[in-house]
Amino acid sequence: MTAEQERELATLLVKAQEGDGTAYREFLDRASHYVRALVGRRLSPAQTVEDVVQEVLLSLHSARHTYSPGRPVVPWIRAIAQRRVYDYLRKWMKSAGGKMAEPFDPEAAWHGCEEPEATSGLELREAVAALSPHQREVLELIKVDGLSTREVSERLRVTEASVRVAAHRAYEKFKRVFTGEPL
């Protein structure tokens, strides 16, 4: 998003706070495009992305009074969107440990824009169960919170090499499960 687009978005939000319905509609419409792109890099398939986008829009609506005019609007939207993606993935991780609530391709979620292949709940359960808690945590921090390897190493108080190894092993395990190779 360019600086000009961000300024326009901020102006629309300020007008929306003052009760301008047309500006609010325009704001939500533009924000939904930005959020869809952001969420789409993390999640798939399209239906899941749309569900999370709607949750983000609801959260933006509930939190619209917390935006202060003059402050950058994109970090405000991004913080809410990231939190909702994280909440979704946390729920998904929990359900994947038991019973899958809906089809969801974690590999595509980690890698971004790849088109997901049909994946059974059993495979997903197996893939998630194959990760150690450390590997799961590392993946979540890198792919959900968008932290760099160095930031993850600082947060978990481990070396950067250890973070890279954990992430690599996690990807390998996912790959093996989905290609049918033994773990």
Place this chain on the structure above:
Amino acid sequence: MKTNDLIAQLTQDVSPVRRLPSLRSRFALFLFLGASLATITLGYFGLRRDLSIAASTFLFQLETFGLLVLFISSTRLALVLSVPGERVSRVQQRAIWTALGLSLVALFAASAPNLSQELLSHTLEGSGNCIRYVSFAGLIYGIVFLGYLRKAAPLYPLRTGAFALFSAGSLSALIVHFLCKSTAPLHLLVGHYLPLALVTIAGLGLGQLFLKIKLSAR
């Protein structure tokens, strides 16, 4: 439901919203409330009688300064955390928990050599007023603080709740510091700092309970 339908629903009859006051004014409000609570309590109970002597000691000054810094920084952190997109320093968050942990460890280490069942029960008996004050005043002030934070949109309810209650607990501990003349490490541990830690832990649950952002039209 389609996203366009949702947008149409959200924008239908949209009304003006009252913007959240700036961080500076919210911070000033809670410093003022904290100072008012301290003034009222100390005015009602009276300052400890040995204050003029105690105030000249290094330990008293250190504890006063430490609790004041913890109260101010945790109040600010809870307020910052309640607004999406505000940057929060991880170092500052860790420093607060480290300070609490170190205080507990230092007090335990100082009391451990003379620790006995008899001393512990005697201390517990004698610490009733301090435990009650730090816990109840901390919880009541903390719940008021949580009620205020609820008006914002905290994305991290657990953390925000813990900082809010820690702020309230450290204020209560600071007030008790000016009321209670005991300097025994075991009393400070049992009567002042453990209740502060427990109030903070309660903040995790209360935060999760009260601060979850609602996914509905306000």
